[in-house]
Amino acid sequence: MTYESAAQRALDTAAARGAQYADVRFERDRSENIEVRNGRVATLSDDESIGYGIRAFYEGAWGFAASPDTSDRGIDQTAARAVEIAKAGSAIARERFGEAPSEAYVDRYATPMEEDPRSVPLAERVGLLLDAERLLHVAPRIRVGRAWMDLWRKESEFYSSIGSRIAQETAQSGSGIEALAVDGGDAQDRTWPGDNGLYQGGGYEIIRKAALRENAQRIGEEAVALLSAPQCPQGTMDVVLGGSQVSLQIHESCGHPAELDRVMGWEANFSGTSFLEIDQLDRLQYGSPLVTIVVDNTLPLGFATCGYDDEGAKSVRSDIIREGVLRGYLMSRDTARRIGRATNACVRAESWMHVPMIRMCNLNLLPGATPFEQLFEGIKHGIYMESNRSWSIDDRRLNFQFGCQIGWEIVDGKRTRMVKNPTYGGMTPRFWNSCDAVADANSWEAWGTPNCGKGEPMQTGRTSQCAAPARFRDIEVGVGYAG
Amino acid sequence: MQVSEREALARRVLNLSPAPATEVCVFDDDSALTRFTHNSIHQNVAQRNLTVRIRAVDGKRQGVASCDALDEPGLRRTAERALEIARLSPEDAEMSPLAGGGTFTTPQGAFVSATAQAGAQRRADVTETIFAQMEGHNQWGAGFVTTASSGVTLATSAGLLASYDATDAGINVKANAGNSTGFAEQHVRDQRALDGRAVAGRAAEKARLGSDPQAVDVGDWTVIIEPAAFGELLSYLAQHFSAQSYVDGSSFLSDGLDRTYAGDNVTIRDDYAHPEVLGMPFDFEGSLTRPVTLIDRGVGRHVVTDAYYAARLGVANTGHALPAPNAYGPQPRTLILEPGTKSREELIAQTKRGLLITRFWYIRPVDQRQTIVTGMTRDGTFLIENGRIAGGVRNMRFNQSILGVLRACEPARELMRTGGYAYQCVVPAVKVERFHFSSGTEF
Numbered sequence: 001m002t003y004e005s006a007a008q009r010a011l012d013t014a015a016a017r018g019a020q021y022a023d024v025r026f027e028r029d030r031s032e033n034i035e036v037r038n039g040r041v042a043t044l045s046d047d048e049s050i051g052y053g054i055r056a057f058y059e060g061a062w063g064f065a066a067s068p069d070t071s072d073r074g075i076d077q078t079a080a081r082a083v084e085i086a087k088a089g090s091a092i093a094r095e096r097f098g099e100a101p102s103e104a105y106v107d108r109y110a111t112p113m114e115e116d117p118r119s120v121p122l123a124e125r126v127g128l129l130l131d132a133e134r135l136l137h138v139a140p141r142i143r144v145g146r147a148w149m150d151l152w153r154k155e156s157e158f159y160s161s162i163g164s165r166i167a168q169e170t171a172q173s174g175s176g177i178e179a180l181a182v183d184g185g186d187a188q189d190r191t192w193p194g195d196n197g198l199y200q201g202g203g204y205e206i207i208r209k210a211a212l213r214e215n216a217q218r219i220g221e222e223a224v225a226l227l228s229a230p231q232c233p234q235g236t237m238d239v240v241l242g243g244s245q246v247s248l249q250i251h252e253s254c255g256h257p258a259e260l261d262r263v264m265g266w267e268a269n270f271s272g273t274s275f276l277e278i279d280q281l282d283r284l285q286y287g288s289p290l291v292t293i294v295v296d297n298t299l300p301l302g303f304a305t306c307g308y309d310d311e312g313a314k315s316v317r318s319d320i321i322r323e324g325v326l327r328g329y330l331m332s333r334d335t336a337r338r339i340g341r342a343t344n345a346c347v348r349a350e351s352w353m354h355v356p357m358i359r360m361c362n363l364n365l366l367p368g369a370t371p372f373e374q375l376f377e378g379i380k381h382g383i384y385m386e387s388n389r390s391w392s393i394d395d396r397r398l399n400f401q402f403g404c405q406i407g408w409e410i411v412d413g414k415r416t417r418m419v420k421n422p423t424y425g426g427m428t429p430r431f432w433n434s435c436d437a438v439a440d441a442n443s444w445e446a447w448g449t450p451n452c453g454k455g456e457p458m459q460t461g462r463t464s465q466c467a468a469p470a471r472f473r474d475i476e477v478g479v480g481y482a483g
Numbered sequence: 484m485q486v487s488e489r490e491a492l493a494r495r496v497l498n499l500s501p502a503p504a505t506e507v508c509v510f511d512d513d514s515a516l517t518r519f520t521h522n523s524i525h526q527n528v529a530q531r532n533l534t535v536r537i538r539a540v541d542g543k544r545q546g547v548a549s550c551d552a553l554d555e556p557g558l559r560r561t562a563e564r565a566l567e568i569a570r571l572s573p574e575d576a577e578m579s580p581l582a583g584g585g586t587f588t589t590p591q592g593a594f595v596s597a598t599a600q601a602g603a604q605r606r607a608d609v610t611e612t613i614f615a616q617m618e619g620h621n622q623w624g625a626g627f628v629t630t631a632s633s634g635v636t637l638a639t640s641a642g643l644l645a646s647y648d649a650t651d652a653g654i655n656v657k658a659n660a661g662n663s664t665g666f667a668e669q670h671v672r673d674q675r676a677l678d679g680r681a682v683a684g685r686a687a688e689k690a691r692l693g694s695d696p697q698a699v700d701v702g703d704w705t706v707i708i709e710p711a712a713f714g715e716l717l718s719y720l721a722q723h724f725s726a727q728s729y730v731d732g733s734s735f736l737s738d739g740l741d742r743t744y745a746g747d748n749v750t751i752r753d754d755y756a757h758p759e760v761l762g763m764p765f766d767f768e769g770s771l772t773r774p775v776t777l778i779d780r781g782v783g784r785h786v787v788t789d790a791y792y793a794a795r796l797g798v799a800n801t802g803h804a805l806p807a808p809n810a811y812g813p814q815p816r817t818l819i820l821e822p823g824t825k826s827r828e829e830l831i832a833q834t835k836r837g838l839l840i841t842r843f844w845y846i847r848p849v850d851q852r853q854t855i856v857t858g859m860t861r862d863g864t865f866l867i868e869n870g871r872i873a874g875g876v877r878n879m880r881f882n883q884s885i886l887g888v889l890r891a892c893e894p895a896r897e898l899m900r901t902g903g904y905a906y907q908c909v910v911p912a913v914k915v916e917r918f919h920f921s922s923g924t925e926f
Contacts, residue, residue, distance in 0.1 A: 182732035
C-alpha cells in the first residue's frame with residue numbers, strides 16, 4: 001500500500017489550517033482469529049481495517065483526529081478536525097504539553113518471519129485447534145475446553161511535516177489452550193502456554209512453537225488434579241515463580257510504574273500515577289543487584305518489536321533498572337524532553353484510530369546464571385507457582401496481590417505435592433529486593449501480553465516481557481484466601 | 484452516518500453477498516475525548532469509524548469477515564471472504580437460523596442530536612469550568628470530558644432490519660490536593676446536562692475532606708460503598724448471569740436457580756429500557772431483548788440467554804446474544820440494583836464506626852466460583868465515626884466475596900449510572916457489614 005499523495009494532502013491541509021507540525025499514520029490491519037470451544041468452532045473471523053490518524057500541533061497543544069475515509073474530502077475534514085481540536089485545547093492551556101518533533105527518518109522495516117501464516121491452509125489451522133481442544137477433555141469434569149489462534153499483520157506508513165517517510169510491515173502471532181474443570185462448588189482453570197498463550201512477533205513458527213497438541217492432555221489432567229489438590233498454605237515463605245508469572249510481575253510492578261506519562265500525572269484519573277518519581281532516578285534501589293530490566297524494541301521475537309514507534313522515533317534498547325537501581329523510564333518525545341533525555345521510542349497506538357501514547361513495548365528481565373532446577377535448592381519451605389490467574393495492584397503500583405493457576409509445595413529443596421489457589425502479595429521494591437536468583441537463558445522466553453489496557457479512550461496494547469523463572473525470599477503467601 | 488444511510492449500506496451488502504444466506508452488521512462510531520491533567524489539556528482526540536461485519540451462512544457452516552471499506556469492490560471482497568471462510572469451516576450444529584423480521588422500539592432519549600453535534604469547543608468550555616473549580620480550591624484536576632454517538636444496524640437476508648442509535652457524554656474528575664485525592668463522575672445522553680462545575684466541586688470536596696489520611700487497622704469493617712465503587716464491584720458478577728457460565732459450572736448460579744444467594748433487600752435486573760440505560764432493544768441475533776430479573780429479593784431467578792442457550796435450557800430467549808459466532812455466550816448488558824429507602828446521608832448518619840469508599844481500583848477475581856475478588860480503594864476513603872466523616876484514610880486492599888456483600892448490604896435510595904472501566908451499572912450507594920480489608924498502603 002502507499003498513501004504518499006493522501007498523506008501529503010493531509011499534511012498540507014493541516015498546515016493550511018495553522019498546524020505548526022503534523023504527522024499522519026496510515027494503517028492496514030488484518031486480524032484473523034480462530035477459537036474452538038468444546039468441539040465447536042466458536043469464532044472464525046477475518047477482519048480488515050484501513051484508516052489513518054492525524055496529529056496536529058498548535059501553540060503547545062496537540063490535536064488528534066482519525067477516520068477510515070480516504071477520499072480527498074475525508075482527508076481534508078479529518079486534518080481540519082485535528083487542527084481545530086489542537087486550537088481549542090491551546091486556547092485554554094495553562095501549561096504547554098507538546099513540542100514539535102525535530103528529527104525525521106526515511107526507512108522501511110519488516111518483522112522477520114520463518115513461515116508466512118498465509119501459506120498454512122485454513123483447514124490445517126482449524127484442525128490443529130480442534131485436535132488440541134479435544135485432547136484437553138481427559139475427564140467429564142473438564143466442562144470447558146478452549147483453543148485459540150490469532151494472526152495479526154499490520155502495514156503502516158508514517159509521514160510527518162518535517163520529512164519522515166517510514167513504511168513498516170509487522171506480524172504477530174499467538175495461540176493457546178485452556179481447560180476448566182468443575183466439581184461441585186470448585187472450578188479450576190489451566191492454560192498453556194503461560195496464562196494468555198504464547199504471543200510473539202513473527203509468523204506461523206510461533207504457533208508451532210506453542211506445541212498445543214503436545215501439551216493439551218497434561219493441561220487437562222492438571223486442571224482435574226487441582227480439584228482434589230490441597231489448598232495452598234498461608235504464611236511467609238520463599239517463592240519460585242514460573243517465567244510467565246515473572247513476566248506478569250514485570251508488567252505490573254515495573255512496566256506500568258516506569259511509564260513516564262504516569263509519573264507525570266497524565267494517567268492520574270484512570271491508570272494512576274507511579275511511585276517511581278523523577279527524584280528517584282539513579283537513586284532508588286528498586287530491586288536486588290540481580291535485577292536488570294531493559295526496554296528493547298529491537299529484540300527478535302519481541303511482541304512489540306518494530307523499526308519505529310507510532311510517533312516516528314527509531315527503536316532502541318535502554319536501561320530501566322540496572323543491577324537493581326532505577327536508571328530510566330519508558331518515554332515519548334514530549335515526556336523525555338521534560339527530564340532532559342531522548343525518547344526511547346515507547347509510543348504505540350492500538351490502531352490507526354487511536355492516539356499514540358506511551359506503552360510498555362518489550363520490557364525484559366535479563367536472564368541470570370542459575371539453571372531452573374537449581375532455583376529450588378536451599379528452600380526449606382516454599383511454593384513454586386505457574387501461570388497467572390489473578391492480578392491486582394494499586395494505582396501507584398506498590399501494593400500488589402497476584403494469584404496463579406497452580407502451585408507445588410517446595411520442601412527441603414525439592415518440588416513436592418501440587419497445591420491449588422496459590423496467591424501471594426507484597427510491596428513492589430521490597431519484593432524485587434528479595435529476588436536472589438534468576439534462571440539462566442535456557443528458560444528465558446519472550447512472553448507477549450496481547451491485552452494490556454491503558455488510556456482514555458481505552459486502548460489495548462500489545463506488550464511483551466521477556467523473563468525466566470526467578471526466586472524470591474520471605475514472601476506473604478496465601479493472602480487471597482486469608483481472613 | 485444517518486440511520487437511513489446505514490440501512491441502505493446494509494441492504495447493499497445483502498444484495499452483493501454471494502452466500503446462500505447473509506447477515507450484516509454495520510457499526511458507526513464517532514467519539515471525542517478531551518483529557519486533562521494539572522489543569523491543562525494533554526490529550527485531545529476524535530475518532531470516527533464505520534465497520535461492516537458480514538456473516539456468510541451456507542447450510543450449517545458460517546464465516547465472518549469485516550472491513551471498514553464502503554466502496555463496492557471492498558464490500559464485495561469482504562463478502563466473498565466471509566463465504567470462503569464459511570465453506571472451509573466445519574459444520575456448526577449449534578448454529579441458530581438467521582433472524583427474520585421484527586419490530587423494535589428504541590427507548591426515547593437514547594439519541595440526542597445536540598450530543599452528536601458537539602465539537603471540540605464545547606468540550607473545551609466544559610473543561611474550562613472544571614479548571615476554574617479546581618483552581619478555586621487550590622487543587623489540580625485530572626480527567627476527561629467526552630461526547631460520543633454510535634449507531635448499529637443489523638440486517639439479514641431472511642428479512643430482518645433493525646437499527647439503534649445512541650449518544651453518550653461524560654465527565655470524569657480526579658481532584659488532587661497535596662496528599663489526598665477525590666473523585667466524581669457524570670454520565671448522560673445529552674451533553675447539555677454536563678455540569679463541569681458541579682462534578683469538579685464534588686471531587687474537590689472529597690480531596691479536601693481526605694487531607695492527611697491516616698492508617699487504620701485492616702480486617703472487617705462496616706463500609707458505605709458509593710455508586711462508582713459499587714458499580715465496579717458488581718460488574719464482576721455480570722459473567723455469572725450468562726447462561727453459558729451457568730451451564731459450564733463457572734457461575735455461582737450453577738448451584739441452582741430459585742435458591743437464595745443474597746439478602747431479601749437485593750434485587751438485580753437487566754433492563755435496556757430503564758431511564759438511566761436507554762439501551763438497544765434487540766440483540767445481535769435480531770431477537771427482542773427482554774427485561775430480566777436476575778436476583779429477586781435475594782433469590783437467583785434467571786440467567787440471560789441467546790437463541791442456542793434458550794433452546795438448550797428450555798426457556799424463553801431473553802435476547803442477549805453477542806455477534807455470532809462467539810465464544811463468550813450471551814451477556815447481560817447493564818446490571819441495575821434496586822434502590823432502598825434511606826438516603827446515602829442517612830446510611831452514614833446511622834454508622835457508628837465505618838469507612839466511606841468513593842472508588843475502587845483494579846478489581847480482579849481471586850476465585851471465580853466463590854465470587855471472591857481483590858482490589859484497592861482510591862480517590863477518597865474516609866473514616867466514619869458516630870455518623871460523621873472524621874477524616875481521610877490511607878488506601879487499602881480488600882479480599883471479599885461479592886455474594887458476601889450482597890448478603891449483608893443495605894442499598895441507598897439514590898440511583899446513579901456509573902461509567903466504570905469494566906462495565907456500566909445503575910446502582911445506589913450500599914452499606915455493607917464485615918467487608919474484609921487485608922493490607923494497607925502508605926498513601
